[in-house]
Amino acid sequence: MGPELAPFAWAILFAPLAAAGVAGLLVRRRRGLAAAVAVSGMAVGLLCTLYLLARSLGAGEGEPTGFVHNVDWIRAGAFTARFGVVADRLSLLMALVVTGVGTPIFVYSIGYMHGDEGYGRFFACLSLFAFSMLGIVLSTNLLQTFVFWELVGLSSYLLIGFWFGKDSAVEAGKKAFMVNRVGDFGFLTGIILLCWSAASLPSFAGRNPLDFADLAAFYRAGGYEELAKASPHLLGLPVPALAALLVFCGAVGKSAQFPLHVWLPDAMEGPTPVSALMHAATMVAAGVYMICRVFFLFEPFPEALHAVAWIGGLTAFMAATIALVQTDIKKVLAYSTLSQLGYMVMAVGLAGATAGMFHLTTHAFFKALLFLCSGSVIHACHSQEITEMGGLRKAMPSTFWTWIIGTAALVAVPGTAGFFSKDEILAAAAHGEHASLPLLVVGLVTAGLTAFYMLRCTALTFFGEYRGHGHPHESPAVMTLPLWFLAVPALLVGWLGFPLLFHGHPWFQGEFGITGVKVHEGPHEFHLPLALVGTAFAAAGGILGWMVFGARRIDAAAWKERLLPLHTLLSRKYFLDEFYLWLVRTVQQGIAECSDFFEQNVLIRGVVDGLSAAVKASGRALRELQTGSIHTYVRFALAGSVLVVAWVILSAARGGNG
Incomplete structure (x- = not known):
C-alpha cells in the first residue's frame, strides 16, 4: 500500500467539499438535488475509505500499511509548510467513523428536514462540516490540523445556530464558538512552543517541526530528553510537557471536557441530525483523535498523562450525574456523550490509546443511532420533553427497537459493541501501564449511572401511557432505514476487538499509525472478571432505574423531595454556567473600567490633549515673532x-x- 493510492485519500477529503459547493449553488433552485449531491459526496468518501482500509488490513508481512502524500503549501525562506493526506490505520479508522456514520445521517436528514426553509443551506453546511472533520483526520502536520480545527469550529457555529430565528439557537452557537476559542488558544500556543523548542535543536536539523512523522521519529529516538534538557522550565514543567498539556487544551475544548464542557449541551439547539453527527462522528471526536495522533507527546511524561486521565474521569462522572435529572431527551443524550467522551479521554490518559479509539468507534454508531431515534420521536410528538411522551413503543415499533439496541450498547450489555470497548477502558484502569484504582472506581460507578439514566429515559419515553398531545406515528422509511443501518454495527462492531474470536486481529496489534501509537504492549486479552464486575454495576443501575420509572415500585417524587438540594445542584449543572457568567462579567467589567480609565486619562488627556496643548503653545510663541x-x-x-x-x-x- 503506497502513494499510488493517494487519489483515493484525496477523494475522501474533497468529495464532501465539492458536494458543499454544489449544494450551496442549488440552495434556492433545486433543493432536492442539493440533498442528493450531499449524500453522494459522503458515499464517495465512505467507499474510498473502505477500499483503503481493506488494502491496509490486507497488507502482507513487511508491506507498508499506510502512506503519506504531501504537496508544498507555504514557503518562506528555509521554512516549508506542507498540505497532505495520511492514510494509515488510525486515520482510516477515524475516516470510516466519519463517513460510515455520516452517510446514514445525511440520508436521515432528507426526511427530517423536509419542508424546512433552509433545506438546501442545511446540506451545504453539513457537507462543509464533514469536510472539515475529514481534514483533521487526514492531516499530516500540526498547521494543517489547526486550520481544519478552526473550520470545524466555524461549521459547528453555522449548524448549531442554523435556526437563527430562535434566540436560543443563536446564543448556543455563539457559546460554542467562544468556549472553543479558549481551548484553541491553548492548542495554538502549544504548537508554537513545540515548534520553537524543537527547531532550535541542532539534532532536529533536516526535519519539519510541524510534521507528525518527523516529530514522532524524533521523540521515539529519545529526542524529548534532549528537548527537555535544552529548553528552560516554564511554570515548573519541561517545555515538551507543557507543550503537550497546551495541545491537550484544544482537545478539552473540542471534546467538551471539564471545565470547557458547558457548550455541548446547549448545542442541542441545532437540528437533530446535526446533534447526531456532532456527538458521534465529528466535532467532539476530534479531540480524542488528535490526542491519539500526537500521543508521542504525552508518552514520556506520566504527569501529563495523569492530568489527562483525571480530567476525563471527572468529566465522565460529572456528566453522568447531570444526565440523571434531565427531562429533554436530547439533553439526556448530550450529557451521555459528555460522559462517554470522558471515558475515552480517561483511557488515553491511562496510556490506553487503543481503548480510547476503540470506544470512540463503537460509541459513534450507537450514539448516532440514539440521536436519530430521538429525532424520530421528536418528529412524531413535536416535543423534546420525555415527561410529555410515554407508550411510544406501540406507535413507533422501528424507532423503539432500534432505541433498545442503542441503549443496550451504551449501557454495555454483554455482546453489544459498547460492552467490549468499555471493557478495554476498565482494563486499562485496572491492569494498564498507568493503572489507577480510583479511576477504575470512577469508571464502574459511571457505568451504573449510565444504565440508570438510560432506563429512566427509555421508561418515560416508550412505556406507560402517552402524556402528550395528538397521535404519534412512526416516521417515514427515509428516517427509519438509517436507524436499522446503524443498529447493525451498534450490535456487532465490538466483536472486531474480541481476541477469542479473531485471535488478535491485525487491526488491534502492532502500531496503529505512522506516529507510533501502540495498540497493545502485550497480548490482547478479554478480562472476564472485570467484565463481570462492570456488568454487575450496569445491571444494578439499570434495575434501579426500571424500578423507579418503569415498574414504579419506588416513589420518584418522594425521593426527589428528600434529595431536593442534590436534585437542584444537578439540575443547575453544578452552577457552572452561573459561575462562568459571573466570572466573565466581573473580569470583563474590571478590564473595561481599567481600559476606560487608561484611555480617558492617559491616552486622551495625557497624550492627545497634551500634544495639542504643546502645539498650541508653540504656535503662540512663534506667532509673537511674526x-x-x-x-x-x-x-x-x-x-x-x-x-x-x-x-x-x-x-x-x-x-x-x-
Missing part, C-alpha cells in the same frame, strides 16, 4: 548672525587647543 515690523526682523537676523559667528570662533579655538 510682528510685521522690518526692524524686528533685522534685529533677530543680526542676533542670529552674532550667535553663528560666536559658535564658529569657539569651535576654531577648541580645535587649535587640541
Whole structure:
C-alpha cells in the first residue's frame, strides 16, 4: 500500500467539499438535488475509505500499511509548510467513523428536514462540516490540523445556530464558538512552543517541526530528553510537557471536557441530525483523535498523562450525574456523550490509546443511532420533553427497537459493541501501564449511572401511557432505514476487538499509525472478571432505574423531595454556567473600567490633549515673532548672525587647543 493510492485519500477529503459547493449553488433552485449531491459526496468518501482500509488490513508481512502524500503549501525562506493526506490505520479508522456514520445521517436528514426553509443551506453546511472533520483526520502536520480545527469550529457555529430565528439557537452557537476559542488558544500556543523548542535543536536539523512523522521519529529516538534538557522550565514543567498539556487544551475544548464542557449541551439547539453527527462522528471526536495522533507527546511524561486521565474521569462522572435529572431527551443524550467522551479521554490518559479509539468507534454508531431515534420521536410528538411522551413503543415499533439496541450498547450489555470497548477502558484502569484504582472506581460507578439514566429515559419515553398531545406515528422509511443501518454495527462492531474470536486481529496489534501509537504492549486479552464486575454495576443501575420509572415500585417524587438540594445542584449543572457568567462579567467589567480609565486619562488627556496643548503653545510663541515690523526682523537676523559667528570662533579655538 503506497502513494499510488493517494487519489483515493484525496477523494475522501474533497468529495464532501465539492458536494458543499454544489449544494450551496442549488440552495434556492433545486433543493432536492442539493440533498442528493450531499449524500453522494459522503458515499464517495465512505467507499474510498473502505477500499483503503481493506488494502491496509490486507497488507502482507513487511508491506507498508499506510502512506503519506504531501504537496508544498507555504514557503518562506528555509521554512516549508506542507498540505497532505495520511492514510494509515488510525486515520482510516477515524475516516470510516466519519463517513460510515455520516452517510446514514445525511440520508436521515432528507426526511427530517423536509419542508424546512433552509433545506438546501442545511446540506451545504453539513457537507462543509464533514469536510472539515475529514481534514483533521487526514492531516499530516500540526498547521494543517489547526486550520481544519478552526473550520470545524466555524461549521459547528453555522449548524448549531442554523435556526437563527430562535434566540436560543443563536446564543448556543455563539457559546460554542467562544468556549472553543479558549481551548484553541491553548492548542495554538502549544504548537508554537513545540515548534520553537524543537527547531532550535541542532539534532532536529533536516526535519519539519510541524510534521507528525518527523516529530514522532524524533521523540521515539529519545529526542524529548534532549528537548527537555535544552529548553528552560516554564511554570515548573519541561517545555515538551507543557507543550503537550497546551495541545491537550484544544482537545478539552473540542471534546467538551471539564471545565470547557458547558457548550455541548446547549448545542442541542441545532437540528437533530446535526446533534447526531456532532456527538458521534465529528466535532467532539476530534479531540480524542488528535490526542491519539500526537500521543508521542504525552508518552514520556506520566504527569501529563495523569492530568489527562483525571480530567476525563471527572468529566465522565460529572456528566453522568447531570444526565440523571434531565427531562429533554436530547439533553439526556448530550450529557451521555459528555460522559462517554470522558471515558475515552480517561483511557488515553491511562496510556490506553487503543481503548480510547476503540470506544470512540463503537460509541459513534450507537450514539448516532440514539440521536436519530430521538429525532424520530421528536418528529412524531413535536416535543423534546420525555415527561410529555410515554407508550411510544406501540406507535413507533422501528424507532423503539432500534432505541433498545442503542441503549443496550451504551449501557454495555454483554455482546453489544459498547460492552467490549468499555471493557478495554476498565482494563486499562485496572491492569494498564498507568493503572489507577480510583479511576477504575470512577469508571464502574459511571457505568451504573449510565444504565440508570438510560432506563429512566427509555421508561418515560416508550412505556406507560402517552402524556402528550395528538397521535404519534412512526416516521417515514427515509428516517427509519438509517436507524436499522446503524443498529447493525451498534450490535456487532465490538466483536472486531474480541481476541477469542479473531485471535488478535491485525487491526488491534502492532502500531496503529505512522506516529507510533501502540495498540497493545502485550497480548490482547478479554478480562472476564472485570467484565463481570462492570456488568454487575450496569445491571444494578439499570434495575434501579426500571424500578423507579418503569415498574414504579419506588416513589420518584418522594425521593426527589428528600434529595431536593442534590436534585437542584444537578439540575443547575453544578452552577457552572452561573459561575462562568459571573466570572466573565466581573473580569470583563474590571478590564473595561481599567481600559476606560487608561484611555480617558492617559491616552486622551495625557497624550492627545497634551500634544495639542504643546502645539498650541508653540504656535503662540512663534506667532509673537511674526510682528510685521522690518526692524524686528533685522534685529533677530543680526542676533542670529552674532550667535553663528560666536559658535564658529569657539569651535576654531577648541580645535587649535587640541
